[in-house]
Amino acid sequence: MPTAARWAAATLAVGLLLGTAGCAAEEQPAAAGPTPRPTQTARPTPPPPVLAPLRGTVAAEGADERPALAAKIDNHEGARPQLGLERTDIVFEELVEGGLTRYVAIWHSDLPDEIGPVRSVRPMDPDIVTPFGGIIAYSGGQEVFVDMMMNTPVVNAVFDFDDTGLFYRDDVHESPHDVIVHAAELVRRNALLPPPAAQFEYAVDDGEPTSVAEGAANSVVQLRFSDARWPSWGWDAAGASWLRSQEGEPDLDAAGAQLRASNVVTLLVEIDDYSFEDIPRTLMIGAGEAWVSSGGSTVHGVWRKDSPAGSIRLVSDLGTPITLAPGNTWVELVPSSGGVEIIP
Template identity: 30%
Template sequence: MGRGLRGRRTATTAALLAATMTVALTAGCTGGGGTGDDGRGTAGESTPEASPPATGPGVLAVKIDNVRTARPHTGLDAADVVYVEQVEGGLSRLMAVYATRLPESVGPVRSARESDLELLRQFDRPTLAFSGAQRKLLPLIDRAPLRAKTPGNTSEAYFRGSGRPAPYNLFLRPERILPGPPGATALTTGFRYGAAPAGGTAAAEQTVRYPAARFTFTWSEARGRWLVGMDGAPATTSDGKRMAAATVVVQYVQVRESAFRDFLGNNTPYTETVGSGKAKVLRDGRAYDADWERESPADGTAFTTGDGAPVNFAKGQVWVVYAEAP
């Protein structure tokens, strides 16, 4: 299975070795001598890295804040995939991945985490847009096979919006980072799309709880989508649109402590996205029990039924919520 996923890649692992990238980072919300989300930032040492794939740019991944003050979000409805991860204090943060279209703006943009680097290895030379990171994390970002774009090294791509206090007012203009959408072939997630699998059970609603955050997905027959709710309220975009997903994946993973802490001393959780485990896939008003497997960081994630048949996703936006395995 892993070879099959790797075969879909547009570049080999051996291609990920050569160019130089300097990461100038502004504001992380972690401590340990790290930077803060105040627009100042500190540059990391550059490290030889991979050159872009010959086929064109990879996906754009944007780290987006998700505390109540950061809502409503901008440009999140244009993402092909939205990943939800747990961060310090039991809160959540989003990573929006763009391939088929780029919104005019995205945000509010916030800081990166160590887990992001492993998650993004499934893509060929992705661009990661974020506001900053803890100082001790900088060398790992420097060595990762990605293009790091921050207000420190790409200031023309960022702006401060009005009506919100810092740090919840930092937004990205994607067209100033990428010349255009890289296209669906850049989405080397391992996801399969097509007709719904057999079986499943009728499902009207699914809730995922973190210690200090809650996500609810409610099936709308009229829209043919799962309406997104956050912390008990409908999730909308800044232009008033209700956020909705065609497919929702609740992926049960190991969440362990990392070597990093925020400025309050809270440990930064590390979400293990390589390995295998259980999942629940929601599509078309039904829930399907599934197994997931990702053999290596360079692979996408395969979702299968108990008999090994692939679980196809519905065409449209996918939300992947990483929930701690019981």
């Protein structure tokens, strides 16, 4: 091959090699860098659950915003079984004339459509109801007692004055133990009233109620209001609640189930027998002995209430505020002439 031709061929070969090497360099992937981490988005902390003020349990949606409804509930044999007592937040049992008892029952967390039978008010009822605000339903009463109740900041719904259909007489009980209230409708008509304030302190975050932490285990709380009324509460470990009896017989609701409570608060109270002739008046403004039963145990202490609008304060013998178990409560206003027996 002539020299010029060989030189041209060599030049072409070198060019081809350089072109191939250049292409290879262009096709080689770049060195991999560190893999970027995904951005961590902070999760919002959920708000704490809203607790029902009169039970210390988690409130149903919207239930904490409505007002409390109190009612004067009959406890005559002819009024049993009562309607709605099993769904109360708090019930007060009080002595009335003839050695009988009546209830001031308060609904807030769980509101039935109907409650009753309702009866007339007594002179201690304003001091019991005022701290809850909201509404009080009753059938009437002596003019002086009705005036006392009307002078509280609580909305009064009275059978004797009602012409709007909130009350009716049922065909289950005989008169006068037959007046029933449309409870849910009564609350709906007064929905703008504020909800109640908490009345007791509750053990929260899995804490023990004071009766368990400081008290002693017991099986029965036996009470005596009079020779005609001696209720008792027996601890049901399986149901984790106290079961109510009256005069030795189970106290049943309208469905045939025994009434039960998470807490039984027993207050020894003085009775004014003279200011209103034969109508006993439980003195709610004052202080005295107290027994608080929760979780199958009872702790002894003192109670105090300083004003009509003030709540009942409970302090143990060790000087600590008494906390209750979350749930419903019965408050037994036992006369000092009666009796309280805590049975192991």
